[in-house]
Amino acid sequence: MWIGAEKDTVRLMITQWTETLGIPVIICRGFGSQSYVDQVRDRVLDDGRPAVLLYVGDWDASGEDIQRDWMKRTGCWSVARRLAVTKRQANGLPSAPAKQGDPRWPKFAARHGYDVHNPVQWEVEALPPERLRRLVLAAVDRYLDRAQFNRVLDRERREQAELAAFVRQWRDRSP
Numbered sequence: 001m002w003i004g005a006e007k008d009t010v011r012l013m014i015t016q017w018t019e020t021l022g023i024p025v026i027i028c029r030g031f032g033s034q035s036y037v038d039q040v041r042d043r044v045l046d047d048g049r050p051a052v053l054l055y056v057g058d059w060d061a062s063g064e065d066i067q068r069d070w071m072k073r074t075g076c077w078s079v080a081r082r083l084a085v086t087k088r089q090a091n092g093l094p095s096a097p098a099k100q101g102d103p104r105w106p107k108f109a110a111r112h113g114y115d116v117h118n119p120v121q122w123e124v125e126a127l128p129p130e131r132l133r134r135l136v137l138a139a140v141d142r143y144l145d146r147a148q149f150n151r152v153l154d155r156e157r158r159e160q161a162e163l164a165a166f167v168r169q170w171r172d173r174s175p
Contacts (some may be wrong), residue, residue: 001142002044003136004028006057006066010124014056018135020141021149028055028070041074050078054139058134059085060121061104083135087112090122097121 003018003025005011015025026040044051053071057063063085071080085093098119100104109116124132 001052001140002026002040004053004055004057004070005154006055006063007124010056013129013132014113014136017136021144023140023144028066032070034073037070037073039110041076044074044076049144051076052143053077053080054136055080055082056124056132056136057082058085058123059090059103060089060098060122061108061119062099063151064108071164071167081139082126083139085122085124091129093126095120095122107133109117116125 001023001026003014005028011025011027055067098121107118
């Protein structure tokens with residue numbers, strides 16, 4: 001499982017919430033470099049397991065296209081879900097004026113029932129941080145068996161303690 005964020009500020013927030021779970025949080029910002037895309041794709045494919053991408057980005061013409069572009073260029077995800085901002089979430093958030101002249105706006109507006117002559121956007125930052133945290137962690141819980149995860153962590157801690165004890169005994173016996 002991976003989490004993609006459109007912005008670094010959002011990536012940093014999400015990382016704080018998920019770092020103990022070992023989930024990579026990556027930037028999927030506007031049409032990133034091909035070398036970065038290749039690096040992420042290679043890491044996902046090298047893992048060998050079905051890959052899940054949970055995406056957090058602005059609800060606007062470019063944000064929707066960033067997700068589409070990222071999926072197309074990486075081509076390695078078994079499941080991809082937009083967690084935020086969705087059209088439904090946007091309905092309850094304040095909008096902001098979008099960039100005038102965005103060539104993607106007319107089609108986005110037509111697809112989603114917005115005024116073609118009034119470009120707007122809904123930024124992730126408009127979501128209260130606690131609400132975003134709950135959305136992210138609820139989505140993670142759909143794919144992560146926390147009980148199994150905790151059993152594995154407990155086993156690793158025991159093995160580390162056993163190894164540390166062995167090393168101490170070995171050092172004590174060495175001349």
